[in-house]
Amino acid sequence: MIIKWIIKTIAALNSNNRPGEVAAALTFGVLLGIMPSDNITWFTILAMTFFLKINFGAEMVMAAVLKPIAPLFDPFLDFIGYHLLTADSLSQLFTKLNSMPVMPFSGFSNTVVAGTIVSMAVLSVPLFFMFKLLLRLYREKVRDRIMSSTIIRKIGKLPIVSKIVWIFKKAFELKR
Amino acid sequence: MAKKINIILRKKYTEKKFRKKILLKLFLEDEKKAVLDLYRLENGYYLPSDVTDKKKIRELNRIAKTVKSNTGALGIGKTGALAAVAVLILLFFLFLKNPLAEKGLEKALEAAFKAESEIDSLTLSLLKGEIRYRALRVTDRENPDKNLFETGKAEINIRMKEALKGKFNAENIELEYLAIDTDRKTRGEVSDRGEENKTTETKRPLPSFKAPEINRDAVIKAIEENLENLTLPAELEKIKESYETAKTDIENGIDDTEKQIEAFKKKAEEIRSVKISSALEIDKIKKLTEDISSATKTADGILVNIENTGNKLKSVSELSKSGTSLVNTAINRDFTLLTEKLNPAQSFDLKEYIKNYIMESFEPVLKKYEKAFSIASKLKREKGEKADTVKVKRGRKILFPVTDNKPGFIIEKTSGSFIDGKRKYSLQISSITNNQELAGKPTDFSLSYKKDKESISIEGYFDSREKREKNSMLKLNIPAVNFKLNDFLPGIKTVEGVYMLTAEASIEKDRSLSGLAEINTDNYKSDGTDDLTGKTVSSVLNKNTPVNFRFSFKTGKDTQEIRLDSNIDKMLKDAISPPELTSEQKKIIKDSIESYFSSNIDENSRIAEGITTLKEKLDSQKSTVSSEKNALKEKLDSAVPSDNIKIPGADKIKLPAKLW
16 A cells, blocks of 8 residues: 555656645645644544545655654644634634534644644645655656666666566556 | 547537637646647637547547546545445444444443453444443453452343434343352453452461360369468468367367366275274364365366366367367368369450451451442542543643533333342342532442342442542342351351341442441250350350440541450350359369369368367366265265264265266
8 A cells, every 4th residue: 555655646746747635635645744633633634635636645645754853843732722722712613523423523722733733734735746846846856867778777677676667557547 | 430529529519618618628738738739710600620630539538538537626436436335334334233232332441341251142232322232341340250240131221312423321231140250251351450469268267265164174273373361271270270270279288177077086095094093083083074075176176177168178078069160161262263263264255256257257248339339449540530621642632611411321210130150139229420529419229139038128328429428329228138157156067047137338438448247136946065164155146135235346447447346255154153053063073173172171181180189188087086985975974983973074965966
C-alpha cells in the first residue's frame, strides 16, 4: 500500500496530473499529518478527500512523513488552540458544542486539534499555492534534468525497478 | 481496422474552446506540443490533422485520456470506489460488529481494572441501543486465580441519544446473576501487578481454655496454697488450747481433792477407833460428836470440791460440742473459699474467643463489602474533579461545563441476582455512575434472600459526592436463621440453635471501616464432651436462656478496635459458682479439708477423751468421801444413847445432803 502511494506520488509529480490536485493532496496531507488522529474530525477529513479529485497517494505520503514529527508542532498548536478554546467570548459556543451529539467525539476540545484546525484554515490556501508553484517549477525546471540524468536512467534500467514499474503499469495503467 | 484517435482530439474547436478544453488541461510541455502539432489553426478554428502513425495515435490517445481525467473537482470513479468501500464497511460491520464490540468492551474493562477480562457471546444492536452477552468475568488483580466479579446473562438498554454525546447512559441492566470473588477456570493475566499478597486461610484453633477438674489432689493443692487464709487451723488450735487448760484444771482439782480425802480418811479412822463403853461417858461422847461433826463438814467441803471439778468436766463436754460446731463452721467457711479458688469459671473467657470467631465470620463479609466499595470507587471520576484542563496524549483537553447535567456514565437501574456461596440473592442497584454530583444521588443497592424460614436483607449505598456524610453504609438484617456448628465452643462437639442478626457497617470519609452487630442466639441444642468443660458449657446453653452478643469494631489505617459484649461468660461463671456445684464435687472438697486437718482434729479428740476418763476418778473420790461420811454417821448413831438420853449438841449435827 505504501509503495503504491509512493509510486502514485512520483507518477503524479511527473505525469500530466493537474498541479492543483497534487497541491491540494499535499495540503490535506499536512493537515492529516499534524492533527492527532484519535478523533472523528481526522477521519471525517480523510473521508472527505475520497470525494475530492486529489491525488490520494500524495496525501497519504505527506501525512505519513509528517506524522512522526508532528509533536514538534504541538507547542505552537497547543498555544493557539488553548487561547481559542479558553476565549471568554467563545466559551458559550464551546459549552453548547460540548453538549451536542457526536461533538464530544470530534476532539474539538483538544488544544492541538483546535490549533491545527485554526492554523490550517489560515495556512491551507498559501500552502496550496505554494505546493502548486513548486510543482510547476519542478515540472518545468527539474523534471527533465532528473529524467535524463545518468543515475535515474541506470536505476530505471535495473531489472527489479523495471519489473516493479511494469507491474504497476499493468495494475494501474501507469505510463511511466 | 486502423485504430482511431480519441474523439476529443478529432473534434473541431474554436480558439477559445480549444484553449479551455484541451490546452489548460495539459501541464507537460511535450504533451502540449504533441497536441498543437496535431491541430492547425484556420479561420479562428483549430482543426485536427489526419494521423496514420500507430505510435503517434497511441500517444495522442494517452494524452486525450489525461485531458479527460483532468476535468472537475469530484472524481466519479473515486466516488464509486468510496461507495463500494462504504458497502464493504457496512457488510463488515454487520458481520463483525459483535466480535469487535466484544473485543472493545473487553479492552475497556481490562484498561479499567488492569486485569484480564472476558465477555462471552456479545450481541450489539445499535438501532435499539441494546447490548446482550452471555457471561462476563473480570480477573482480580490481587488474586489472579479469582474473579473480581462475574456476571451471567445480561441485557443492557442504552440511551443512544446520550451515547452520541459521548455518554454511557444505561436505562436498565437485567443481570442473570452477579457474583464476586469467584474461582477462575484458568489463572487470569494481570498487568503491572505488585507483590503477590497471598493470604492462606488457617482455621483458628479452639482456645486453650479447659475447666480444671475438682479432685482430691486439686483441693489439697489449693489448701496448701491458701493455708494462711483458712480458718480451720486456727479454730482447731483454739479448741486444743481450751481442752488442755480444762484438763489441767480438772487434774489439779482431782489431785487436791485426793489429798483432802486422804486427810479426811485419816481423821475418820481416828474417830472410828474411839470406843465408848457407857452412855455416861458424857465428855467422851461430846468430843466424839464434835469430831464427827467437824469431819462431816470436811467431807462436805471435799464433796463441794468434787462437784466443782465435776462441773469443769461438764464444761469440757460442752466445749467438745461447741468445738465440733466451730470446726464445722470453719470447714464450711474454708469450703467456700476453696471452691472460689477452685472455681473453673475463673478460666472461662469465651467472650474473647467468640470475639475472634465472630471477627472471622464477619471478615469475609467485610472483605466482600470493601471489595464492592473498591469496585464502585473505580467508577469515580478519574479526570480531576475541578481541573479546567486535562493532559492528554497530545495537547490538553479543555473541560467545558456540561449543560444537560447528566453524568458521562450512568446505569440507572440494574436488577438481577447476586450469588454468594450457596445463596442466591435478588439484587437491585440504582444509579451506578461516575459522577454522583450530577446524578444527584448515591449508588443504592439492596440484596434480599428468602428461602423457607430463612431470610436475609442487605441494603446500603456508595457515596462519592462532596457533601457526603460517609463513603458507604451497609445494613444487614437476618430475622431468624437456624445454625449448626461443629467445634464452635470448647467442650462442645456440635451446637444447633437460632440466631438473629442486625448489623450496620460503614466506610467513613477517611476510609476507615466501622460497624456494630447485635447477635441474639436462642434455642440451643448442644452435644458436649464428658468433662467438666463440656458439661458446664452444655448445661448453660441447654438452659434456653438467650445468649446475646454486641460486637463493635473500627478499623482504620493504623488502628483496630474490636469490642464484644456478651452475657455468656457471666452465665458460665454463674453455672459453676459454689451453689451450683454438684454434691459429688462438694463432698470431694469437704472430705479433702477434713482429711488434710484430720491429725489436728484427732489430737483434739484424744485430749477430750483423756478428760472424759477423769470422771471415773472423780466418781471414785466422791464415793470414797460419801462412804466415809456414812461410816461416821453410823459411828455417831452407835455412840449416842437411846432417844431418852439427851446428848447435848447432838441436835446440832447436820448430816450432809445427798452428795452427787
